[in-house]
Amino acid sequence: EIVLTQSPATLSLSPGERATLSCRASQSIGSYLDWYQLKPGQAPRLLISTASNRATGIPARFSGSGSGTDFTLTISSLEPEDFAVYYCQHRSNWPWTFGQGTKVEIK
C-alpha cells in the first residue's frame, strides 16, 4: 500500500498570504495524484487532478505540481473561504489512499 505523507499538519496563515502544502508518496506514483478540499458538513471538493490540472470551476489561485513521489499544492493568495483541510490522494494502483490532511487555519 502506498502511504502519502502530508506536511505540515497545520498551516497558520492570514488571508492574502501564500499557502504551500506538501504531499510525499512512499513510492513513485507518476502523476496519479489528486488534491481535495474538505469543509465540515460538506462533501470533499476536487481541486487538482493528475498532479497539476485544475478541476472544473476551481479558481486559478489553486495550483498543483510534482510527479513521482513529491507533490505540492499552492494557494497563491488565501481567501477567507480557503481555510479548510486539504487532502492529497493517489490513484496509481489499488488501494487508492489519502494523506492524513493539512489544516489551513486563520492566523
Place this chain on the structure above:
Amino acid sequence: EVQLVESGGGLVQPGGSLRLSCAVSGFSFSSYWMSWVRQAPGKGLEWVANIKQDGSEIYSVDSVKGRFTVSRDNAKNSLYLQMNSLRVEDTAVYYCARGSTGVWGKGTTVTVSS
C-alpha cells in the same frame, strides 16, 4: 444537473447489516467507474471501493473485504454497498462518487453502536 444521492444510513448494532444506495441522475451512469468513500468522525478519508462500468471489476480496501459488497444496477442508475458484520470502526459518513472525476454525493451517515 449531475446528482448523486445516497440513502440507507442509520444506527445499527455491531454485527448488524445495512445496505446503502446511491441514486444517480444527469449523466450516463453506465459509462463510469463508481466508488464509495468514507470519513470516520474526526478522522481522514478512506477510499472504500471501486466498481467498473459493467461490474466486472471490483476493488475494495482490506478493512472491508469479506464484509462489504459493492454492486450496481445500470438499468436503475444505482450503486449499492451491502455492509455486513458491521464494526464500531465502520462508523462514518459514506459518500458515493463518480470514480475520480470529482463528482460526489452529500453522503449518508452510518453509526455502529450498541
